[in-house]
Amino acid sequence: MTQHQQPAPGSHATHGTHTEQQAHRDPTGRDQHDIDHQPTHHVTSDAHAGHAGHGDHGGHGGHAGHTDRFRRLFWIMLVIAAPVVATSPMFAMILGYQVPGWAQWVAPALGTVMYAWGGTPFLTGAVSEIRSRKPGMMLLIALAITVAFLASWGASLGLLHHELEFWWELALLIVIMLLGHWIEMRSLAQTTSALDSLAALLPDEAERVEGDRIVVVPPSVLDLGDVVVVRPGGRLPADGIVIEGSASVDESMITGESAPVRRDAGDRVIAGTVATDSGLRVEVRAIGGDTTLAGIRKLVADAQASSSRAQRIADRAAAWLFWFALGAAAITAIVWTLVGEPDEAVIRAITVLVIACPHALGLAIPLVVSIATERAARAGILVKDRLALESMRTVDTVLFDKTGTLTKGAPAVTAIETVGTLTADELIGFAAAAERDSEHPLATAIVRAAHDRDVTIPSSTDFSSSPAVGVSARVDGRQVEVGGPHLLTAHSASELNIADAWRAEGAIILHVLIDQQVAGALRLADEIRDESHEAVDALHRDGIEVVMITGDAEAVAHHVAAQLGITRVFAGVRPEDKASRVRELQSEGRTVAMVGDGVNDAPALAQANVGLAIGAGTDVAIASAGVILASDDPRAVLSVMALSRASYRKMRQNLWWAAGYNLLSVPLAAGVLAPIGFVLPMSVGAVLMSLSTIVVALNAQLLRRLDLRR
16 A cells, blocks of 8 residues: 555544644644735734624523522522511411511512512513413413512501411522522523624635735624735634645644644635644635634534533423412312301412412422532533433433543554564654654653653654654754655655554555655554543443444444444534534434534534533533533543432422422311311411421532532
8 A cells, every 4th residue: 555545634624634733743833835024014904893702691690690690699699588487477486486577568668669679570470481471480480479479468457367488588588589499590690692602713814915905804804815924833724725835833732633634725724723733815705604613603502502402300390380270279278158157268379379379499400400410510411401410210211422522532552563673662753853843743742751661762853743744853863754644655655564554544654754765653543541442331221222422434433432332423524514413313202412522512502402512621511511521531421410310309309299288278278168167277388388498408408418429
């Protein structure tokens, strides 16, 4: 096989057969094109104001605003509630003291303030639920506080029975509900915007060629056919075609590939990627919504919008309880009226409506989620979406992105082959000496391999690099060169026989020449994490199917999958197609958890039933996921599953307790046992209501005993 037949290992399917990506070069700029040294004329204009993606993003902070609102209201209402409860005649009667005459109107006055101010979120929420014809928690709370407010004023003015004075209950209800919603909003708050993170990949400035000048403009004003200059280390401002220059382009943030890809004249390049070692001139071929980055952005937005419509468990329970309370109150009023007790009918019906209000139900879910997220954070797991945490228990398929998730995302020397009497340590020492002055990722891997083997790296002089060829230096008086197939061509040398086997595994192959003679070869590949084996094995034991997805070539993907025991692989997948692979699995009836770390993973993370982002990955991947793994350890997926199952059990227990209390106390308050002489006193019902809240809170605290350490 000739050197031109060797495929580009780890390359995306759309990257063709550019073997230059295996060649090694230095990004210091020694070979920069003349275009990099042309004068630049900075244009002052207002065009920056229109730079899409870097301006107004206020719409993404909704949860944070709700969190602040409920926090402020809770503390204010808590302060006001104290005198309301203390001066409530019914509360005073329960504890056995008298409210002074001068304080008899404190509870009505401050209670009205609490209803009108602290109750506003629930009242406005109730109106929305009525308009949408979807009764839920807000309508149930609004019903209870409104009934309590009107009944309490009726009792205070002497128009209704004194037992219908609920000022203390109204105050506690509003405070507890505000606390529950504050906790809920805090658990839902987003720390990063996926769309902002995508936009941030674009540079703030682009250098556009205008005749014999290079003018700095915002990327938003670029048009089709414009030519832009991209300097070494700079990001591409738009999708386009290289018309001049050659560079290694880091596309990992878009394609997920671990190795830079060589881009020459005629090759397509993508906005947001980085030219690592040389300058380029690029003709703009796509702008605005037609760019690859914009396409990914739209996929993320669509998937996030569709997942946000999921109904919450507590709202469903509240809807059922709303109709239960209304029905019970109506039946109570009718029955007591028919038996000739109209006054008792009013008392019993109002009592039923107030007791039915979900003190415990309002805290059942938020408290569990709050404690679960705190426990998760201590284990390096950040839960951003409670629905994602809830769904994790039902996952039967985990889809791992390869690069940076199951693997370390950086090349490493995995094998050394020598010629003649030269030892492996001597060969890696010579190669590391030649590569030491280079900043290329492959050079870093070679130097790191020498250090890992405790090899003393000799000193070197006369370092030089050539893009698409390799590096050269004098080491101990000998000329040492390290590079890919073009280096062998330059010296009319042949690759080692082992190269065929390495190539079949999708490895990057670099040959080492000493004094123009092949002295050996280095196999470099994206190294598999040690923890990946344990994670895959544990998932298999739990009956979870593990699937791997990657933009890398088939050979690379299947070699990694075989080592991990993964039988189903999606290889050569383009960034925009990753979400469709998730949908393909979902169409098979699977509940999918996606684990990834790159921008190219963002649509798939958002599309999956549960998206888990490796914390070391890009901001957009983190923002698109419902769960973030702060470490690079894939075993954290197991911890998320354990947390999901445990928290769901607590949610169910709390919901049954909260709803069960209502199912039991409402009939008693209605008077179903009146024929045998027992009617639940209003005061006792109110106390039991508060006790149910305490039970729910204590049960949620038991979740703290869960050990998520791996």
